[in-house]
Amino acid sequence: MKTVLSLWLGVFLGGQGVCATDFTARAATLRQAADNHFYNLEYDAALADYGRLIELNPAGPASYNSLAGAYLYRELFRLGLLESALFGMENRFLVQKRVEMEPAAKAGFLAALKNARAAAEAMRVARPASAMPDYALCTSSALQATEYFMIEKAWFAALRSGKKAKYYCESARRKNPEFIDPYLTLGVNEYVMGSLPLPVKILAAIGGARGSKSKGIEYVQRVAEHGERDRDNARILLAVLYRREKRPLEAAALLQSLFAEFPHNYLFELEMVHAYAEARDFPRAMEILNGFRQTAIAAGDPMRQNQAMRLSERIERMETKGRGE
Numbered sequence: 001m002k003t004v005l006s007l008w009l010g011v012f013l014g015g016q017g018v019c020a021t022d023f024t025a026r027a028a029t030l031r032q033a034a035d036n037h038f039y040n041l042e043y044d045a046a047l048a049d050y051g052r053l054i055e056l057n058p059a060g061p062a063s064y065n066s067l068a069g070a071y072l073y074r075e076l077f078r079l080g081l082l083e084s085a086l087f088g089m090e091n092r093f094l095v096q097k098r099v100e101m102e103p104a105a106k107a108g109f110l111a112a113l114k115n116a117r118a119a120a121e122a123m124r125v126a127r128p129a130s131a132m133p134d135y136a137l138c139t140s141s142a143l144q145a146t147e148y149f150m151i152e153k154a155w156f157a158a159l160r161s162g163k164k165a166k167y168y169c170e171s172a173r174r175k176n177p178e179f180i181d182p183y184l185t186l187g188v189n190e191y192v193m194g195s196l197p198l199p200v201k202i203l204a205a206i207g208g209a210r211g212s213k214s215k216g217i218e219y220v221q222r223v224a225e226h227g228e229r230d231r232d233n234a235r236i237l238l239a240v241l242y243r244r245e246k247r248p249l250e251a252a253a254l255l256q257s258l259f260a261e262f263p264h265n266y267l268f269e270l271e272m273v274h275a276y277a278e279a280r281d282f283p284r285a286m287e288i289l290n291g292f293r294q295t296a297i298a299a300g301d302p303m304r305q306n307q308a309m310r311l312s313e314r315i316e317r318m319e320t321k322g323r324g325e
Contacts, residue, residue, distance in 0.1 A: 027056050034066065039232060040264035043074035047108075061123065061136035064116035068143050071109040072151075075101045081150055082267055098153045109147065116140045131176035138168035142185050162189065181230040183219040184237070191216025191241060217241055224254075232258070239271065248278035266292065266304065273311055282319045289315070 034049030047070045053063040076082050079099050101109070120136035127133065145161035148154040166189045169182035194213035220241060223234035235254050242251035252275035259268035269292050276285035289308055296304035 027053060030056070031063075031066075035232075036262070038066075038070055038073070039258075039262040041077060041267070042264065043070055043077065046070045047074070059119055059122065061116045061119035061133065061140075064112045064119060065136060065139045065143065068109050068112035068116060068140070071105050071112065072101075072143060072147055075105050075109075076150060078102075079151075083270065099151055101147075101151055113140050113144060129175060131172040131179050131182075134168045134172040134175065135179070135182060138165045138172060138182060138185055141165035141168060142188075162192075165189075180223055181227045184223040184227065184230045184234050187216045187219025187223070187234075188237070189216070190219060213245075217245070232261075239275075243271075243275060243278065246278070248275040249281075251275040252279065266295075270307065270311065273315070277315045277318055280318075280322055282315060282322075285315055286312070 030049055030053055034046050034053065037043070037046035037049060047067065050063055050067040050070055054060075054067065057063065073082070081099075116136060117140050120133040120140065123130070123136070124133040141161045141164035145158045145165060148158035148161060165185050169185040172179060172182045173186070190212050194216055217238070220234050220238050223230050224238050225231075227234055235258055239251040239254040239258075242248070242254070252272050255268050255272045255275060259265065259272065262268065269288060273285045273289045273292070276282075276288065289312055293305065293308040293312075296308060
């Protein structure tokens, strides 16, 4: 899901005391509501709330990045690109055709990124020792890389933006070694570089780029456990990585905790079904799937009912194959 959800509040507040406290409390409440909407797939409500956060503090880059993320992930959801099954070992997303964002969403996404970068650069001048503007620039670059990768299928452009994200996150980490959240982007970089085929790894190493899958997972775990701003993002990504690494029960545990916190996000429920099926716990997979199907029927949602039917057929095939082995 979103690359970064930040809690940077009152960055350029001019005063102290009651006014600053009231501002921070209002912003914190609004951000919590916006983030809950985002993770519950309620993107229109999230967009509205992030817009209100920007009105509260137009000089802070974090809310612009959150707004950009909401535009992007609303489109990824609309296009059916949010299921982590897309990122299984078969890498189906690599062979999918290029897709298009709706023009208004694309314009909103690019405008929000532009504003986030401008605000971060201004903050960098005002507070050169702070890690926050570097982290904001890391976030903007990572969001742009995601759009290039998932929407435009522009691999080299995605790589360039990814390298920028790594650069800014490393800068943030140097400025504040206790700041955990930059390890999410750094972990993604480590895992991706460590997952490349051997000939590509050799070429990448010649260019100075190296990576380690185990270190990448370790970094993401660190953010999932101790992150302040990106903890939920890290938990979602970690579930994806656990499935890729054939650790489905660990993925299922993470997905269960996420679904408990964001019960309107039915994708977490579907991913739990996949994870338990991969662990060969077919009764548990079907139990969750039956609950999902009943909810879809009660809601009169034919799309989810069809998803449940297809997934049920897939689990039956997996179970039949398992008995024959």
